[in-house]
Amino acid sequence: MAMSETRGDKARRRRGPALEEAILDAAWEELTTHGYEKLTLEAVARRAGTSRPVLSRRWDSLSKLASAAIVRYALHNPTEVPDLGGLREELILLLRQIARRSSPKVVRLIYEMRKDLEAAFSSFADIRTQVGVAGYPMQQILDRAVARGEVRPDFVTPRLLRLPVDLARHEMMMTFQPLAESDILEIVDDIVLPLWTGGSGTRQRPSA
Known part of the structure; x- marks a missing residue:
């Protein structure tokens, strides 16, 4: 009688996208459980049911593996904000969701990865670019605000569009804590809304 297959046997026969997805999922679990400083190729390989050489052939550094895992998680778990009928309400909900997801x-991954990213001539800006609009629905929120007449279509530059999430990331990076409700309201009411709407409408459009 043939021996039954173990989970590891099945995992080792995976190829291509299926194997890569299993590795990146395992890397994300290791990152969120143990942090970047304790991330090892051996631990990821063991969790994914494969071998270290398989990982090394795909990613030549831990920072590249970790970055790929972060991008995969963000793209497969996007932050969704439904139409709530108002720009302020949607921005607040977006930042609340980010706060809930950010243990x-x-x-702390942002802090722990910074040196290795710099050594690899990369940064979190590169990760942000890879995640793009799929990870955070800023463009959809803006489009709805424009359709309601809350924001002029030519008023919000790409940098201003990124501002709510960038401010949230910065606050969390400085404190190593999720956003407090007071932080969310301050970002939305005191910074983002005045810049996006121009307050009384007298603000000059930022130069490109």
């Missing part, structure tokens, strides 16, 4: 361990 101290996840936030």
Whole structure:
């Protein structure tokens, strides 16, 4: 009688996208459980049911593996904000969702990875670019605000469009804590809304 297959046997026969997805999922679990500083290729390989050489052939550094895992998680778990009928309400909901998803361990990844990213001539800006609009629905929120007449279509530059999430990331990176409700309201009411709407409408459009 043939021996039954183990989970590891099945995992080792995976190829291509299926194997890569299993590795990146395993890397994300290791990152969120143990942090970047304790991330090892051996631990990821063991969790994914494969071998270290398989990982090394695909990613030549831990920072590249970790970055790929972060991008995969963000793209497969996008932050969704439905039409709530108002720009302020949608921005607040967006930042609340980011706060709920950002445990101290996840936030600390930003700090722990910075040196390795710099050594690899990369940064979190590169990760942000890879995630793009799929990870955070800023463009959809803006489009709805324009359709309601809350924002002029030519008023919000790409940098201003990124501002709510960038400010949230910065606050969490500085404190290693999720956003407090007071932080969310301050970002939306005191910074983003005045810049996006121009307050009384007298603000000059930022130069490109």
